[in-house]
Amino acid sequence: MPKKKYRAGTASIIGLPNAGKSTLLNALVGEKLAIVTAKAQTTRTSLNGVWTGAEAQIVFVDTPGIHKSDNVFNQRMMRTVRSAMESIDVLVYVFDATRFVNDEVKQAIDLVKKAEVPAILVLNKIDAVKEKEKLLALIEAFRELHGFAAYIPLSAKKGEGLDELRAAIVEHLPNGPAIYPEDHITEVPSRYLAAEMIRERILILARQEVPHSVAVLVDTWEETSKLTRISATIYVERPGQKSIIVGSGGAMIKAIGTSARLQLEKFFQTKIFLELFVKVKPDWRSQPEFLNELDWRKMVGGESDA
Ligand SMILES: Nc1nc2c(ncn2[C@@H]2O[C@H](COP(=O)(O)OP(=O)(O)OP(=O)(O)O)[C@@H](O)[C@H]2O)c(=O)[nH]1
Ligand SMILES: [Mg+2]
Numbered sequence: 054m055p056k057k058k059y060r061a062g063t064a065s066i067i068g069l070p071n072a073g074k075s076t077l078l079n080a081l082v083g084e085k086l087a088i089v090t091a092k093a094q095t096t097r098t099s100l101n102g103v104w105t106g107a108e109a110q111i112v113f114v115d116t117p118g119i120h121k122s123d124n125v126f127n128q129r130m131m132r133t134v135r136s137a138m139e140s141i142d143v144l145v146y147v148f149d150a151t152r153f154v155n156d157e158v159k160q161a162i163d164l165v166k167k168a169e170v171p172a173i174l175v176l177n178k179i180d181a182v183k184e185k186e187k188l189l190a191l192i193e194a195f196r197e198l199h200g201f202a203a204y205i206p207l208s209a210k211k212g213e214g215l216d217e218l219r220a221a222i223v224e225h226l227p228n229g230p231a232i233y234p235e236d237h238i239t240e241v242p243s244r245y246l247a248a249e250m251i252r253e254r255i256l257i258l259a260r261q262e263v264p265h266s267v268a269v270l271v272d273t274w275e276e277t278s279k280l281t282r283i284s285a286t287i288y289v290e291r292p293g294q295k296s297i298i299v300g301s302g303g304a305m306i307k308a309i310g311t312s313a314r315l316q317l318e319k320f321f322q323t324k325i326f327l328e329l330f331v332k333v334k335p336d337w338r339s340q341p342e343f344l345n346e347l348d349w350r351k352m353v354g355g356e357s358d359a
Contacts, residue, residue, distance in 0.1 A: 060109040062142035062226035063101075067134060069161055070094050070118025072147040073177040077209035078102050078115040081219065085320065086239050086246065087115045088253035092264055094118055095256065097130055098348060099137040100241045103233050109223040110231040114141070119161045126338035134164075143202075143225045144168045145218070150176040150187070150206065154194045162198045171202035171225045175218060180208040244271040244283075245349035247317055251285055251329070254313040255298065259305065263297055266290040268337060268347055272330075280324040283317070288334045298331050306331065 066074045070093035079085045082102035088095060099116045116137045117130040138144065146165050148158070165172045174195050176188055192204045203221040207214025239246075248269040256264045268288040275282040287309075289295050299306050306329060314327045337343045345351050 057108050058228040059230055060223055060226040061111075061229050061232050063112040063114060063140070064143040064145055064222045065099075065114040065116060065137040065141050066145045066147060067116050067119060067138065067161075067164070068147035068175075069149070069157060070120055072118065072149045073209045074118070074147050075115050077145075077147055077175065077177065077207075078113050080209045080212050080215055081111075081113055082238065084238055086241065088249045088256075090253060090256045090264075092256055094120065094130075094265065095253075097133075099133045100239065100349070102239050103237055104219065105231060105233070105235040105237075106219070106223075109219075109226060110233065110235075111219065111222055111226070112232060119164060124339065125341070126344070129344060138164070138168050141168075141170055142227065143222050144170055144172040145175055145222070146172055146201070147175045147177050148191070148195070150178050150191060151181050154191070154198070159198065162195075165199055172199065173203045173205060173218070173221050174199075174201040176204070176206040177209050179206045180211050180213070240353065241349050242352050243321070244274050245352055246320070247271050247274075247283055248285060250316045250320065251287070251309070251313045251327075254309050254316065255287065258309055258312065259297055263289070263294050266294050266338075267298075268334075268343075270346060276323075280326050281321065282326045282328070284328040284330075286330045286332055288332050288337055290333070290335055290337060292333055295331050295333050 066078055068074050075087035075089050075096050078087050082104050086102045087100060096115060096117045099114050101112055101114050104111045114137045116134045119134060122128040122131040176191055188206050205214060205218045205221060207218060248271045252267060252269045255267050266289050269285055271283060271285045273284040287298055310327055310329050314325050317325045
């Protein structure tokens with residue numbers, strides 16, 4: 054029997070904040086590349102992760118949640134989403150199936166309609182949906198909004214339904230050789246992944262208004278045969294936020310450091326020495342130059358989507 058022709062292409066993952074896009078990218082790729090928290094607007098820029106199978110290779114792109122953008126920072130996030138919808142083969146729209154279709158969802162689907170590629174609807178978080186009839190009702194509601202190429206219920210968190218989703222995507226990929234070598238996972242530089250892992254720990258450990266005001270940059274990265282030394286700066290917008298991050302007697306920054314180090318050691322499979330600094334940088338979210346510094350595309354010398 055002749056061997057099936059190899060297929061390769063790109064699938065961007067879009068949806069409202071908190072739908073589970075980053076969890077899905079990680080599950081599909083099998084590596085924790087994108088940070089995940091219970092807070093909306095965790096992801097700030099797109100990043101890619103590659104899955105290589107025997108008959109196809111899919112380059113997945115995780116994106117920030119679709120939201121109304123009323124300032125420089127959020128407009129930039131939405132630009133990232135729109136540019137991740139260009140030059141792709143398939144669009145994956147992720148919906149949190151514990152929720153209902155409202156106006157916000159309808160507006161997001163308008164974005165899906167503008168894409169010139171087939172779109173697949175993912176009903177995520179089915180592990181948290183008790184009544185399975187609800188899934189059928191949701192599929193009907195989405196079918197009325199747009200003619201999706203496939204409707205796939207799954208649980209990104211439990212890793213259920215991933216094969217079905219990959220198979221549905223592969224159907225729409227062009228024939229062609231793999232884009233990347235089979236052991237290639239991502240374009241994203243380690244120092245950006247590390248900065249994100251630190252930011253994730255802060256979002257999980259620090260509360261109140263801090264999350265949206267935090268940015269993390271890795272300043273130095275030194276690998277020796279025994280360990281990797283990483284020095285990073287946590288930026289906040291106001292002195293009060295710095296006090297929250299540092300915590301009483303430095304307790305919070307210590308907890309963030311320990312928790313981040315464990316994550317980093319697990320991911321990079323090496324001993325890590327992590328040093329953290331906290332700086333106040335008022336209004337950093339409206340400073341394009343600083344936003345460029347935070348963008349991993351700039352770190353690898355590529356173009357920013359700004
Ligand atoms: N029960 C359940 N929870 C899930 C599932 N997938 C994701 N979650 C949870 O949903 C929350 C948001 O997940 P993320 O992956 O950060 O969502 P996102 O769409 O990337 O969010 P933004 O980056 O803010 O747009 C987290 O608390 C996840 O653990 C799932 O399949 N089942
Ligand atoms: Mg995300």
